[in-house]
Amino acid sequence: MIVLAIDCAANLCAACVYDADAGRELGRKVVDLGKGHAEHLMTIIAEALGEGGVGYSDLDRIGVAIGPGSFTGLRVGVATARGLALALKVPAVGVTTLEALAAEARQGFAGRAVLAALDGGRGEIHAALYDERAVLRHGPMVMTLDEAVRMATETMPVLAGTVANRIAEAAARRFDIGPLTPTADIATYARLAASKAPGVSPKPVYLREADAKPQAGFILPRTGG
Structure with a gap:
């Protein structure tokens, strides 16, 4: 099974191609963007595919980071994963x-x-x-x-x-500490996506409302019938 994993949950814009049967990564591209995931994600995916010598038609599954994380980044990543899955007729799997x-x-x-x-x-x-x-x-x-x-x-x-x-x-106690990053390595998402049974299409995990909200004072009332 060849998996394409996508992560836009934090500052990174990342893609990875993973051969689940062989248990090895074929190609990756990771860029620390901060913002601008929508403008760069498809190029980053193309570069990961190119490094792995894999085409879109070779993909068997799409994995995507679904949050919690950046509202905008999650929307971009999940929408891209779902769009690719639909076009390629393969399952998309979300990983938090x-x-x-x-x-x-x-x-x-x-x-x-x-x-x-x-x-x-x-x-x-x-x-x-x-x-x-x-x-x-x-x-x-x-x-x-x-x-x-x-x-x-x-x-x-x-x-x-x-x-x-x-x-x-x-x-005030001693704990063992794991990774301190806002997101995991992109290959981790690929491995987890490969191990999950496909289900419903992935959706972003939002644990609170977005900071940016419409300004109600500028909304004009409807008129007429």
């Missing part, structure tokens, strides 16, 4: 940033529970707890730092994500 970070944490701490937690802004933490068998137990959810500390103290998991150190410091 939290489960991808947890998977990377388990590479260094096998057989351990993982609390993956990201800074959601506005004092919020976006988190999910996975048990020793990588089964999701809680989340993805919004929680406060105090709530994250309580969960970490009760379960003593490996901590991963951008607020892992903050949770450990607030708990």
Whole structure:
């Protein structure tokens, strides 16, 4: 099975071609954009395919990071994955940033529970707890730092994500720490997408409303029939 994985959940705009049967990466392209995913994603996909010597017709599955993460980036990545899947008549599979970070944490701490937690802004933490068998137990959810500390103290998991150190410091206890990044390596998304059974089309995971909202004062009332 040849998988194309896409990640636009954070600053990175990334694509990877992965041979699931051989268990190896064929090609990748990763660019730290910050913004502008929509303008660059198709070029980045084309470069990853070219490096792997793979064409669109060779793809058997599309994997995509579905968040939590950047509102705009998630929309771009998921829309592209769904469009490609429809055009190529192959399944699209969503992978959350939290489960991808947890998977990377388990590479260094096998057989351990993982609390993956990201800074959601506005004092919020976006988190999910996975048990020793990588089964999701809680989340993805919004929680406060105090709530994250309580969960970490009760379960003593490996901590991963951008607020892992903050949770450990607030708990005043020693924890094993996994990746501290806002998203996982693109090959991790490819491996997880290959391992999942296809289901409904992927949708972005939004744990809170977008910061930008229409200005109601500028909306004109409807007139006429």
